Amino acid sequence: MSDAVSLLEIDNLTVTFAGGxxxxxxxxxxxxxxxxxxxxxxxxxxxxxVAMLATLGLIGYPGRVSASTLRLAGQDLLExxxxxxxxxxxxxxAMVFQEPMSSLNPCFTVGYQIMETLRxxxxxxRKELRNRTVxxxxxxxxxxxxxxxxxxxxxxxxxxxxxxxxxMAIACNPRLLIADEPTTALDVTIQKQILELLxxxxxxxxxxxxxxxxxxxxxxESAHRVAVMYAGQVVELQPSGSLFNAPRHPYTAALLNSLPxxxxxxxxxxxxxxxxxxxxxxPGQFDRPGGCLFHPRCVLAHTRCxxxxxxxxxVDAKGVRCHTPLTGPLAGVWAEATSGQPAAVIPEGQ
Amino acid sequence: xxxxxxxxRGLTRTYRIAQGLFKPRVELFALAxxxxxxxxxxxxxxxxxxxxxxxTLARLIxxVEPPTAGEFSLxxxxxxxxxxxxxxxxxxxxxxxxxxxxxxxxxxxxxASILQEPLKxxxxxxxxEREAAAREMMARVGLRPEHYGRYPHMFSxxxxxxxxxxxxxxxxxxxxxxxxxxxxxxxxxxxxVLNLLMELQESFNLxxxxxxxxxxxxxxxxxxxxxxxxxxxxxxxxxxxxxxxxLHPYTRALLASTxxxxxxxxxxxxVLKGEPPSPINPPSGCAFRVRxxxxxxxxxxxxPELADVGGRKVACHLAGQV
Numbered sequence: 141m142s143d144a145v146s147l148l149e150i151d152n153l154t155v156t157f158a159g160g161x162x163x164x165x166x167x168x169x170x171x172x173x174x175x176x177x178x179x180x181x182x183x184x185x186x187x188x189x190v191a192m193l194a195t196l197g198l199i200g201y202p203g204r205v206s207a208s209t210l211r212l213a214g215q216d217l218l219e220x221x222x223x224x225x226x227x228x229x230x231x232x233x234a235m236v237f238q239e240p241m242s243s244l245n246p247c248f249t250v251g252y253q254i255m256e257t258l259r260x261x262x263x264x265x266r267k268e269l270r271n272r273t274v275x276x277x278x279x280x281x282x283x284x285x286x287x288x289x290x291x292x293x294x295x296x297x298x299x300x301x302x303x304x305x306x307x308m309a310i311a312c313n314p315r316l317l318i319a320d321e322p323t324t325a326l327d328v329t330i331q332k333q334i335l336e337l338l339x340x341x342x343x344x345x346x347x348x349x350x351x352x353x354x355x356x357x358x359x360x361e362s363a364h365r366v367a368v369m370y371a372g373q374v375v376e377l378q379p380s381g382s383l384f385n386a387p388r389h390p391y392t393a394a395l396l397n398s399l400p401x402x403x404x405x406x407x408x409x410x411x412x413x414x415x416x417x418x419x420x421x422x423p424g425q426f427d428r429p430g431g432c433l434f435h436p437r438c439v440l441a442h443t444r445c446x447x448x449x450x451x452x453x454x455v456d457a458k459g460v461r462c463h464t465p466l467t468g469p470l471a472g473v474w475a476e477a478t479s480g481q482p483a484a485v486i487p488e489g490q
Numbered sequence: 491x492x493x494x495x496x497x498x499r500g501l502t503r504t505y506r507i508a509q510g511l512f513k514p515r516v517e518l519f520a521l522a523x524x525x526x527x528x529x530x531x532x533x534x535x536x537x538x539x540x541x542x543x544x545x546t547l548a549r550l551i552x553x554v555e556p557p558t559a560g561e562f563s564l565x566x567x568x569x570x571x572x573x574x575x576x577x578x579x580x581x582x583x584x585x586x587x588x589x590x591x592x593x594x595x596x597x598x599x600x601x602a603s604i605l606q607e608p609l610k611x612x613x614x615x616x617x618x619e620r621e622a623a624a625r626e627m628m629a630r631v632g633l634r635p636e637h638y639g640r641y642p643h644m645f646s647x648x649x650x651x652x653x654x655x656x657x658x659x660x661x662x663x664x665x666x667x668x669x670x671x672x673x674x675x676x677x678x679x680x681x682x683v684l685n686l687l688m689e690l691q692e693s694f695n696l697x698x699x700x701x702x703x704x705x706x707x708x709x710x711x712x713x714x715x716x717x718x719x720x721x722x723x724x725x726x727x728x729x730x731x732x733x734x735x736x737l738h739p740y741t742r743a744l745l746a747s748t749x750x751x752x753x754x755x756x757x758x759x760x761v762l763k764g765e766p767p768s769p770i771n772p773p774s775g776c777a778f779r780v781r782x783x784x785x786x787x788x789x790x791x792x793x794p795e796l797a798d799v800g801g802r803k804v805a806c807h808l809a810g811q812v
Contacts, residue, residue: 183676327539329762332747357749384751398681400706417681
């Protein structure tokens with residue numbers, strides 16, 4: 141952790157629904173540095189989107205948000221008025237949502253929708269706004285932008301709409317861009333284009349980016365640091381390179397092992413291997429276990445895991461929430477898993 | 491190897507699309523000239539982007555609609571244009587698993603009646619026999635006996651997909667068409683369902699037509715791969731050949747675009763420009779040429795046909811040269 145103030149600081153963020161009965165996000169602490177790409181991965185329902193929406197103040201009733209610290213570029217997001225918040229959203233921090241088709245307004249042209257952001261935050265004459273919008277459409281790689289200004293979302297493809305969403309998000313040069321599953325609804329080749337576009341914009345403008353996704357490959361190819369979430373908590377936080385080579389949390393290791401990509405090399409040998417899958421389900425509202433939230437599905441769980449939820453311990457910028465974090469490279473884990481064993485791993489100090 | 495259970499030759503499906511009140515209707519090739527054979531216990535993986543005709547192929551094979559040209563046979567019986575009793579007979583040999591288990595199960599019916607429905611329509615079994623068959627199938631797909639009387643909303647996505655798989659297998663089909671069966675599921679659940687599909691394939695000797703856009707999954711489950719672009723097959727052959735050395739530029743682009751966790755598996759960064767063209771007004775010659783990095787003038791003049799190159803079929807003028 142650096143001494144300088146982080147761009148976004150989240151400490152002990154909790155979001156509850158149903159009168160506190162369901163904790164969608166449970167004591168989440170994260171920082172995002174200036175110019176960095178932070179990936180947040182996890183399965184559906186793990187709270188990755190809700191955490192970011194809560195940070196921006198976009199969780200309405202009946203959700204309840206509480207946090208010790210919630211700070212964007214030195215501004216306290218817990219204290220500010222709705223009016224001040226509206227000045228920040230779209231300008232300092234912007235968001236790109238998952239489904240471009242449903243997050244754009246079908247009743248207005250895409251040009252109008254981009255100009256709306258500019259008009260709210262920066263103002264200017266009609267002509268200036270128009271020129272700026274054309275420029276933005278060009279930057280996100282939309283061919284013949286003057287013509288596209290007058291297009292409605294239904295006249296554009298999914299990929300083009302996502303480009304419009306990105307143009308809208310970067311319109312006011314935000315310092316932080318939150319991309320919530322930006323490529324999930326798109327075809328692979330288009331997915332690659334959009335990802336490249338986002339990363340190029342991020343590098344050129346020195347923006348920080350939070351990339352929320354469930355696709356391990358997408359984070360591995362783009363993020364600098366990765367936070368793995370499970371049932372509302374961050375279970376592991378590591379630089380991207382070491383996370384994928386040497387995951388320390390059993391959940392991360394098991395998730396990586398169950399990727400079809402990792403099974404493919406074995407399939408090439410002619411065998412029909414079974415993927416080492418994680419048994420059981422993500423806990424929901426009514427079956428949240430005591431102790432470590434992952435212990436009912438963990439092959440390494442012991443008595444302590446059932447009693448006490450481990451804290452997220454951070455050493456050398458690598459955090460893991462486990463009583464017996466894994467050591468050793470993933471290669472060994474995988475080799476053992478394919479020899480018919482469950483994804484067994486060597487716990488520390490045993 | 492046993493006799494193929496599914497044989498398709500030159501399958502084509504066109505739709506006539508109205509362009510407007512006074513404009514003539516145009517022919518849209520949703521699927522053109524697809525041929526393949528599938529033996530029991532084998533899997534054909536069909537890969538391509540949206541609009542490439544994958545789902546049209548699934549609709550033809552499952553006898554939802556007839557092909558406009560070409561022919562195919564199911565279990566040795568000609569299926570294109572089959573009618574009456576033959577059609578009913580054939581429908582039992584091919585069943586389908588859909589993409590979205592949240593949309594493909596009737597929310598008003600219990601698992602019990604969802605699983606018994608195919609038997610009620612197609613067989614003369616009595617209620618007791620139907621229940622026994624449904625319960626047996628539930629055990630096969632890893633559902634617990636107490637799930638029998640529950641409604642679909644009481645299940646998670648992975649369990650719902652198990653119900654959908656069980657329903658498809660109730661009539662003991664020989665061919666199962668799975669249209670993106672994993673894409674609505676979470677990663678850890680994907681692995682469970684994929685394992686289940688592979689297990690069932692072995693125990694029932696099923697032939698799978700497995701439609702997916704996820705190349706990692708296809709690489710794991712398929713024996714043969716068919717890559718399609720804008721309704722036409724562009725590359726077709728044994729899985730290992732295609733993944734080891736893809737010859738069509740589109741297959742290469744697909745492989746390079748798939749995000750990978752392991753840096754060693756990543757292909758050379760190669761971003762494909764543009765988007766698939768409209769099938770109503772496809773480019774002349776090779777449909778891929780407008781996005782192809784290797785396109786030469788010949789590509790605009792004539793459409794490359796599938797030809798044998800390097801142990802598989804490729805539709806590219808430059809196959810094996812670039």
